[in-house]
Each structure stands twice: as structure tokens, then as C-alpha cells.
Amino acid sequence: MVATVTRPHPTAKTYWLVAAFLAAVTAVEIAISYLEFLGPAKGVLLVTLGGVKFFTVVAVFMHLRYDVRGYRMLFLFGIVGTLIVFAAVLAAMQAF
Amino acid sequence: MAVATDDVFEEHDFESTADPIHRTRKTAMWIWLGSEVFFFGAMISTFLLYRNTTNDGPGAEIFNVPFTSASSFILLTSSLTMVLADSAFQRRDQRQGRIWLIGTVGLGLTFLAGQIFEFTEFVEQGLTLSTSPFGSAFYMLTGFHGAHVAAGVLMLSLLIAFSLRGRLSPDHGMNVELTALYWHFVDIVWIVIFTVVYLLQI
Numbered sequence: 001m002v003a004t005v006t007r008p009h010p011t012a013k014t015y016w017l018v019a020a021f022l023a024a025v026t027a028v029e030i031a032i033s034y035l036e037f038l039g040p041a042k043g044v045l046l047v048t049l050g051g052v053k054f055f056t057v058v059a060v061f062m063h064l065r066y067d068v069r070g071y072r073m074l075f076l077f078g079i080v081g082t083l084i085v086f087a088a089v090l091a092a093m094q095a096f
Numbered sequence: 097m098a099v100a101t102d103d104v105f106e107e108h109d110f111e112s113t114a115d116p117i118h119r120t121r122k123t124a125m126w127i128w129l130g131s132e133v134f135f136f137g138a139m140i141s142t143f144l145l146y147r148n149t150t151n152d153g154p155g156a157e158i159f160n161v162p163f164t165s166a167s168s169f170i171l172l173t174s175s176l177t178m179v180l181a182d183s184a185f186q187r188r189d190q191r192q193g194r195i196w197l198i199g200t201v202g203l204g205l206t207f208l209a210g211q212i213f214e215f216t217e218f219v220e221q222g223l224t225l226s227t228s229p230f231g232s233a234f235y236m237l238t239g240f241h242g243a244h245v246a247a248g249v250l251m252l253s254l255l256i257a258f259s260l261r262g263r264l265s266p267d268h269g270m271n272v273e274l275t276a277l278y279w280h281f282v283d284i285v286w287i288v289i290f291t292v293v294y295l296l297q298i
Binding site for chain 2: 016047053089093
């Protein structure tokens with residue numbers, strides 16, 4: 001059974017700040033996507049920044065940072081499972 | 097039970113969190129969202145496998161990244177309005193909650209209009225569902241995401257209607273929270289699609 005202990009949720013001010021942060025990261029992502037001289041580093045940077053945005057929304061807007069740990073585990077199970085399936089598909093298609 | 101308000105945290109209705117029925121519904125929602133990660137993960141994997149299989153038809157070069165970037169900002173902003181709506185309903189401020197919900201619906205509809213415009217442009221440039229594996233994978237992935245946004249807009253519209261009829265009492269606050277979870281999920285899927293399908297391909 002999922003435990004019921006939670007932390008209080010953030011205020012509206014925090015939500016606005018997080019939204020501004022997400023918008024800024026998106027702007028940086030778009031700028032990076034046009035910088036050809038970055039080479040392979042471009043992909044790494046874009047995936048990293050996309051990951052930062054992804055987990056920021058999940059943690060703050062979806063309240064996973066403040067809710068019970070069980071919910072976190074359920075969602076992580078989906079993400080880890082997907083990565084395993086993705087790796088298996090790529091291996092099966094000999095994409096490595 | 098409510099907790100003390102300070103500069104960082106706000107008053108939050110913890111009774112709903114402790115209620116077994118609400119807890120079960122929220123757990124079910126997270127299980128379903130976890131399964132949705134698999135669903136979109138499979139679609140994104142398929143796109144990555146076929147991203148270069150264009151059969152001499154149009155490929156990623158036809159993407160209009162500035163336009164899609166604007167769409168991304170719109171969807172990100174809708175996550176803000178959604179969380180503010182959820183927060184207002186948690187405070188039992190129905191009027192404020194409704195205003196933010198209407199804003200979220202408006203932004204969701206704008207995103208969908210942008211997607212329809214984008215699809216129309218791509219079809220005119222020769223990229224259809226059957227042009228190539230690239231086209232099939234692209235339209236299936238972004239189309240299913242669009243369908244999820246449309247379903248979210250429908251759910252939000254129902255919440256607004258319930259609220260106007262007085263059928264969204266504080267006891268039903270969980271409905272807003274669960275819809276908010278769904279809406280944010282749609283947003284994070286788009287974050288991945290925007291990065292993998294658009295930005296990494298140009």
C-alpha cells in the first residue's frame with residue numbers, strides 16, 4: 001500500500017518561477033539546435049536540457065517531489081521499462 | 097488537515113491524500129501514466145528507427161522549428177495555467193480555478209490548431225502517412241500526442257462545465273488533480289517529442 005505522508009505543495013510564486021525557468025531552457029535548446037559547430041555535443045546538450053525540463057515538470061508541476069514515494073516508483077518503473085524496451089528494440093534491429 | 101502557509105509552501109488539502117478512495121484513484125492514475133510512458137516510448141523508438149527512411153520523399157528538412165518552438169512554449173505555458181488551476185481548487189477558490197482552466201483549454205486549443213496547420217503544410221509538401229516509414233512514424237507519434245491533447249481539452253471543458261453548475265465541490269477536487277496529472281503528462285511527452293523529433297533532426 002502506498003504511504004500517505006506528503007510534503008506541502010509549492011506556492012503560485014514557485015510555479016511562475018519554474019515556468020520562467022522552463023521557458024528559458026527551451027529558448028537555450030532552440031538556440032543550440034542551430035549551432036552547427038557543436039557537432040556531436042549538440043545532441044548530448046539537447047537531450048540533457050530536455051531531461052532537465054522533463055524532470056522539472058514531473059517534480060514540481062506533477063508534485064512527485066512532494067507526494068508519496070510510491071507514485072515516484074510507479075512512474076520510474078515506466079521510464080526504466082521503456083528504456084529497456086528501447087534498447088532491446090535497437091539491439092534487435094541491429095541499430096547499435 | 098491543513099498545513100501552515102509560508103513563503104514557499106501553501107495550504108493544501110491533505111484529507112484527500114489520506115482518503116483511501118482518493119489515494120487508490122491517484123495510484124491508479126500513476127500506474128496508467130507509467131503504462132503511457134511505454135506507449136509513447138514505443139512510438140518514439142519507432143520514429144528513431146525510421147527517421148532516415150524517407151523513400152526519397154520529404155524528411156526532417158521540412159520541419160518549421162521556429163513555428164514548433166512557439167507551439168512548445170504554448171504547451172509549456174498551459175502546464176503553468178493547469179497547475180495554477182489545481183492550486184486554486186485545492187484552496188477551494190472555484191472562480192480562480194475556473195479562470196485558469198479556461199486559460200488551459202485556450203492554450204490547448206491553440207496548440208492543436210498549430211498542429212493541424214503544421215500537418216496541412218507537410219501534406220502540401222508531399223509528406224503523408226503513406227509516403228515513407230519516416231512519414232508514418234512521424235504522423236503516428238505526433239498524431240497520437242495530438243489526440244491526447246484533444247482528450248485533455250475535452251476533460252478540462254467538462255471540469256469547467258461541472259464547476260459552473262456547482263458540481264465540482266471541494267470533495268471533487270481530486271478530479272482536477274487527476275486531470276492536471278494527465279495534462280502535465282501530455283506536456284512532458286511533448287518535451288521529449290520536441291527534443292527528439294524536431295531539434296535533434298535539424
